[in-house]
Amino acid sequence: MRVFNLLSAAFLFVAVTSCTLDKTDYEAEISTEVTEYYEFKEAVAINSGNYKISIEALNGTFYKGYNEIRLKINNTQTNESLNNVEVYFLPIKTNLNGNKTSCPHQYNLIYQNDKNYYSGYAVFTAESNPSDEWQLYVYFTDSAEKVSINTTIQVKQQSNKNLNMTSFVGSDNSEYIISLVAPQKPKVAENELVAGIYRYVEPTNSSETFPDPSQFTFEEVSGYTLQLDPRMPEPSMGNHSSPNNKDLVQLNDKFYHGVVNYTMTGNWTLNFIMLNENGKIIKGTEVSKDFTPGVEGAKSELFIDILF
């Protein structure tokens, strides 16, 4: 019997000291450094007269790029929420010279009956910094009382590169913004790629009183196509790409949906060619499909870098 004890001791010894190099915890690998945003929290609260306006965003923070927002209005006198009225929402950025611009946003917020909030979005094109200040303007009418308020907000850096955005001027001289919406947390897999494409609508008349929403109109473009060619830019990856990707086309939710396959974690460049509804190239160039080890991969004129 002693023999067997010894033997088991020997086995145990080997088993315990057995793993020299730890296995990669894959789930941790793809989640630790990619922040996932899943909870709406109050990002800013404004008290004005009898009203408290609370604007919620994911993680309670406004980030550069696409932000879904939820707005709640509470009457502090009656302690009741103000439901189903017209609410307007306008973000304005002011730079050092006093120039005022906006960003893609939902001007007329939509009241969600079952959830008691007004929903919309804003695609902030810059982070708040000493030279760029963001302000939110909110208007609504409560039983003939017109309420107009504004507040300064902080737009933070988006650390999750999978939600990056880019802005550019297209061949039609329009100003465009493409912002990634999903996946927040990509996998080495087929991922549904969702992006919003927005265009600045040039005002036809000059500004009356500030803020004049007609000067700050953006629209979600319709019927465009975003051709996709994802590649790994690292020189050692030699312009590596993946199979079975699908170009992004618009679905009913106004967003553009496609498929991107990531074959491994790391740096990826989403190379795009944007076509308008007539198939005309608005921006973007074909990239080489050659495998070029040791050479940093060339990017399209229109691209977004991601990392996971």
Added chain:
Amino acid sequence: MRYLTLLMLFCGIIANAQITETDSVSTVLDEIKVEVAVKKKIETDMKMAVSVDEFLASSDQISFIKRGAYAWEPLLNNMSTERSTLTIDGMHVFGACTDKMDPITSYVESNNLSSIDIKSGQEGSMHGSTVAGSIDLKRKSTPFGLDKKWNGAYQSGFEFNNKQFFNMGNASYSGTKFVADASISYRKAENYSDGNNTEIKHSQYKKFNTSLGMAYKTSELSSVRVDAIFDVAKDVGFPALPMDLWLSRALITSAAYKQLFENGLVRVWDTKVYFNAVEHYMDDTTRPENLVHMDMPGWSTTYGLVSTANLQNNNLSSEIQLNAYTNESIAEMRMYPQDRSKRTMFAYSWPEVTTAYAGLSINNSLGISERSRLNFGGSLGYNYNHSKYVEFNWIFHPGAPQEKSRILPSLHVGYQLTINKFNFSVGGGYGHRAPSVSEGYGYYIYNSFDRYDYIGNPDLKNEISYEVNASAGFKAEKMSIQVKVNYFYIDNYIIGKILSLGSPMNYQSVGVKGYTSLDYATLFNFSLNASYQISDHLHWKGLATYARVMDYNQNNLPFIRPFSYQTSLHYHYKDFHFQTSVNGDFAQINYSPEYGEDETSAYTIWNISADYSFYIKNVKTTFQVGAENLLNEYYSTYADWGNIPRMGRNIFTSLKINF
């Protein structure tokens, strides 16, 4: 330090073993007969201290893919290891390297094996489904109650070409109630030189192996046995690959219970549970030419059960075996950008793939008459695969199932006839095999032979083999001649084909290949063995093999041995033995450029050796000296990965002491 502790533990066990020694007289079991039924010495005609690879190479059914000096991949009937079952005493062990740098044969050592049992085609389905056949490595297992209680051997040797120095020791104790076998070995080799005396960089290796087996007789007719093998290879160079092995380790353990029956239908029932864990860590930091540093660790863990019953009824003897195992294979790729502070890039090359198998096999041997015998049998297996991170597989095969079950049937029949000095046999077989982990679930596995990244396909069909075989022989007092042929028609033959999608991930590669099924492939193998006793002291042997393998378009498939031959003369006088052999391959004219092959020229090498045995008291000592590739021919074979030249002249010496 770790070795030392282990060693001490083993010593402790051996010391302990002495205490259990008893003097009681006991009947010697039939078991001895069962166990020594087939026993080949692990040494070749030329060399008495051989590696497992060298020993296997002496079989006419085995050829090798060589990626360097170490861990050759054995090909049975010119088919790669996916198509054969490789087992150790019937236990399934799966390598942890996606590049097949660690075939199972690399985790054993010649001094812990007693024989290697090679079965061709479906006859080898006893241990699980197969196409090519089975290679079962039989460990040493000393019978109970030998007259000589202690036996042992020590071997040491030096090979000059690659400065290989090895020390191997093994000992066994045979008591009436208790037996033990233990072995330990260490080999260390530096780079070898080819026939132009050019050093082949990255061809060094170090290997440590130890094993222990103990059996205890629980009753007159039953015993329990536990076995373990522990193997470590370190700093193993693979000159044909862009990376080397930093460390590989295997722990192979089993516990068995054996029951004999004096009468009745069932004669022997042997059941074994086993566990083995293999780790394999590659290293490319020794290769400055690499653009990117990449870790490629792999792990393979297997649990299994094998239970065998031997039945005897008049002239029918049968062997029934239940095999069940579950294996988990994980392999990772982790690449580091030039700027190491940046994030690594990560992917699984085996995305945690589980393979579970359960099967029942039966082999029957029916004596029809004194001259003829019918062998027949079959197996029915259930194979299940599960890929934990199936999203990796979806990239190339969207919507592929995460789980896959397969039924794997097998049948074989053979008829043997002996008429006077002539013997004949004919046989046939039918069997399925499931795709291997790499073929089914591999992800960007870099193959440096054709320089493609390989992608598995979970939806591959079973490979179905139809086989016929025949042999004829003549054996007289002074001479023998034996001819064997076999022909395989394999439906859904699995092989990598260039994919038009995707682009390579490994920077050395030129493209992506996906495992696909060819409509069919055909394989033909021929071998001729002859021997002649020229005089009492002089003995001649010859061997020739030929194979032809084609796909459905009559295109050649890769790694098929061209016509090869070996002829040897053996002379002994008293305690002196001299042997010389010439072997070689013809030019590989039927090569396959589609799979990265080029024509390999013919070569011939000449080997010579001499040994002398003497006794000091009861201790037999043998000293051997010899030379392989005496003429220092510069050559590489059809199966040398990347046309890496083989070893040039190698003078070897070895000493073996048996006590």
